[in-house]
Amino acid sequence: MNTSSTAQYSALGSRAPSAITIAILAMGGEGGGVLADWIVDLAEHSGFFAQKTSVPGVAQRTGSTIYYCEIFPENAAQAAGKEPVLALSPVLGELDVVIASELMECGRAIQRGLVTPDRTTLIASTHRVYSMSERTDLADGRVDASQFIEAGTAAARSFVRTDFAHIAHDTGSVISAPLFGALAATGALPFSREQFEDAVRRGGVGVDSSLAAFAIGFDAAVAPARKPTGAPPADPSVGARMRPAAARVKSAFPAESHAIVLAGVLRLGDYQDEQYAAEYLDKLDNIRDLDTEFGKGDFFLLNETARHLALWMSYEDAIRVADLKIRRARFERVHDEVQARADQLVRISEFLHPRIDEIADILPAPLGRWLLRPGLVKRVVERLTRNGRIVETTSLSGFLQLYLIASLRPLRRRALRFGRERALMQSWLAEVARVASEDYALACEIAMCPRLLKGYGDTHARGSRNFAAVMGAICALRMRPNAAEGLRRLTDAALADDTGEKLTFALGAIS
Amino acid sequence: MAERSFKKEVQKLYLGDGAEFRGEGILAVTKALLQSGVSYIAGYQGAPISHLMDVLADSSDILDELGVHFEQSASEATAAATLAASVNYPLRGAVTFKSTVGTNVASDALANLASGGVTGGALIIVGEDYGDGSSIMQERSHAFAMKSQMWLLDPRPNLPSIVRAVEQSFELSEASNTPVMLELRIRACHVHGRFVAKDNVRPTFTLKDAMEKPVRDVSRIVLPPASFLHEQEKIHTRWPAAQRFIEARGLNEFFAEQSQDFGIILQGGMYNTISRSLELLGLSTPFGESRVPLLVLNVTYPLCDADIRRFCSGKRGVLVVEEGQPNFIEQSLHALLHEADVPSKIHGKDMLPMAGEYTAPTMIQGVLKFVMRYAPHLIDDLRLPAAARTAPTRPLAMLPVTSASLTSQIHPRPPSFCTGCPERPIFTAMKLVERELGVHHVSCDIGCHLFSILPPFNIGATTMGYGLGWAGAAAFNTKETSRRTISIMGDGGFWHNGLTSGVGNAVFNKTDSVLIVVDNSYTAATGGQDILSSAATVPARTTKLSIANAVRGVGVKWVRSVTRTYDVAKMRDTLKEALTTKSRGPKVIVAQGECALNRERRERPLVARRAKEGKRVVRERFGVDADTCTGDHSCIRLSGCPSLTIKDNPDPLRTDPVATVLDSCIGCGLCGEVAHAAVLCPSFYRSDVITNPSAIERLHARVRRAVISLVHRRIDRRLASILG
Known part of the structure; x- marks a missing residue:
């Protein structure tokens, strides 16, 4: 027995036929199971043994999951007179094909060692499905996804990648179909395109759209679409009323800041009027001069100040929100988003919750203050605004209500909030200017502090508190070395949670 | 199963002699049950055996034809107690559940069943949810087999072996008057493969025969003095009978038995991974032609002394591949070989990790260590697979390009509430209440709702088991504070045992705390099976019973129902009221909303059809x-x-x-x-x-x-x- 089995083994040699191994990394509910089923069906109809397994369990609920398939030629088994023993889980370093339905999952496959340069064909969709921590971040918690592409290029024998989710969306299919097409195109499995397509047909569900998506996926893998390198973004178009301000940007501001300052000018013209935009430029004149004198030539301070000043000056009050909600372009955008056909009707309903503060905000200052005075009027209005309202913008009454509010624009300069914001803004701007000559880096950080001011209602109140706390700490920070870094740490802490816990701790550390 | 059809799978159950079955492992088990002439099947759903239940729930035609009774049990304890039918009658029966959690629940009935023993074959199919991807604690079903002296089969994870194991289990059970457990790991349950089918068998002795001519035998009832007799029987009759059967029928398998003076003893379920490991080390072929002797224990309890002695005699060293801990088999082998004066050195957890799943990389390294010790010349250093070149605990170290920075960019992606899940707003409301009233102690339960412990909600302190959400807060019952605890329980857990263990307990002990019952019309986490409170009309079952009424029925006075959980404000205000009301005593909020996954499954095709028909x-x-x-x-x-x-x-x-x-x-x-x-x-x-x-x-x-x-x-x- 000893000799015979050894002899047999030697006869087969180490080049014995071995299983073709395929791992699919997907997220629950995405259809990774469909892809695995197609592979099994394809193999079984093409003279192969196929084994597939997975740990579905809770995976239908968006968690990451691996489907694992092995296939083995039946004729080799017949020659040996035995059936192959196939494995139930992937072995790192032993994968012929790895398919990732999303870019971070591709990174996960590489991290787990499933992708190796000697044999792995890696197929990945380059779109992102953001993780919970990326989504819940108070600012921008997205990871650097380009690393996954670099890692894939280095780790795989060949790496096919494109936005397969986009193909699926365009063809009304699911992501499995274009991925299956790409798999066919790589030639990693010993089956023809027709054999692949037959497996889709036998699947019997959404065959036409699946085959269309398959074909595009196939082509994308053969000749990866080059992203158009494209022309640099064209200058935004400028209306007649804004031409003087735009001309002033070109003549009076450095080229490095044109894009942002011009965007700011247009924003404020849209938000209020050309005069308001001119005021914006007036405020920036001083910062420009300071940056010219103390900056490094990239006009970072000017750019960031211009960005945050424009955003602050166009704070989101009820007038602004109503104005944006009723625009034609917005109606069209929603129609596109829901892919409504011409014979379908689309209703749009807004979820608004104006409270007494927001109402007072857009009233002329004396009237606003009167409304907020404790008393019967306040109580009545508070009562009326306790619950949110659903306003159908596509109905006449809803549309006209919002139009009416948007039409209050000319009164805005006299509104309660306008004065409040202007005062806060000016003291911030003065702080930027005051610090710029002594500590340019700190001034840049101060210029970026308004990123804490976000949202509406309670969210905005929290942001304002944090902003005030951080600005209040600048004095103490300036006594210490590296004040800029200290301030950056404070703003990061303010954006680390929405309970204020980290910020309180960070402030405690410097006081 | 209301919202999904398994008609396609059901067709596979009709396959006759010689036809090739292709499909999932757990479905092969279902077919094997019918081929074995079972009279009844029961179980409680849960990964990875839900599919067995789901398919049978859709198979009334074939079950009626064969005279098989199928029951979706109220709990695993109910399922296990169902096997009582095989105590006095030559009826073959099978039950199934998730292990070890389900086996925990079932173990009262299993202990009684194992004590008196069985006449007809009694099979317990346990889906062993252990290791990577498991949703439960790290325990082994093996311990249950040992404590109750039931036999445990752990077949090689391919369809022919699994089907054979089902058939042999019944015979073994009958030959030794002992219930038999068949353990299938999660991947084996879901593995797609093929086997050659046989005709289904209608039992010769049926339920009708038993009910019309009942018999009793007081010596089978667990009460002294019969129970003393049972203990003697277990040791002196049933155990040897089982060992004889296992040896005579060759249930365990020997491969390349004499090829080396060392070898590997493994659980059957480990076979494919061992085979691949040996292949990658150059010690086997893709066809499993090992150059290292293997003893595959398709029966892991009891150990068959004769098989062990036969394998170990003349071997210098033996590696025991036994997943999980404690290492019962390895410990038994030490004793067994010592008593038998077989001098083989036993290895196991010294070469393989004590804890954790035996994945292929783990196994490759353990086997490599073992072979290097006994026959280093068999290993070609230059052809070692990648997985053998590094410590299993640090797989990153070997990767060609992975850097720490890449790793930091890869976030964990745990499962979470589905799009449109009606449970999510409950936790949104809890978050809003938390802002107003501060943080409360929250006792969780088992079910989709347990995803609340993860971001973004981060709600929940403990989970003590299915239906035990409120019981888990029982200690927090003191007059020294007015702050109340919140407990969560799903409708599945509620009917499983929570109505008594949680609600009844809270009423009896005058608890002043709050329970939220998440009523989504199904046992959603296990795949959407129907229960007593399901909204669906299911002809073969009684449904549409009210949880609120049940709660009132056991004496809760303060009961509120929120019939649409998406109404966050209502949910928030109801919870706030429960936490702040002056009225003392147990408070129950029934939060209702149909599982979106199941609703979409049902509604989407209907909506598409209505649109096609020109309806609004x-x-x-x-x-x-x-x-x-x-x-x-x-x-x-x-x-x-x-x-x-x-x-x-x-x-x-x-x-x-x-x-x-x-x-x-x-x-x-x-x-x-x-x-x-x-x-x-x-x-x-x-x-x-x-x-x-x-x-x-x-x-x-x-x-x-x-x-x-x-x-x-x-x-x-x-x-x-x-x-x-």
């Missing part, structure tokens, strides 16, 4: 206006819906990503309700797309559009003067 259909979904979204993402932190995500900010002045709603949105309404209840922002809108609108609707729309477009022209003129 409204499709709702939500959206976010990017130009009013400021990128704070509060809305996501209060929801976590997979369809509510982020995208690049289209605003050239802003850098933080904005919230966006994906096409997968099913318009559950939570986004809007949260925006209202938490006073978030005005960026959310609902769009209703109306297919086949009525004539009047179309007319209205035309009028509206005409007026609005007049205003639009005015607005456009202004915008053109500014933005060109």
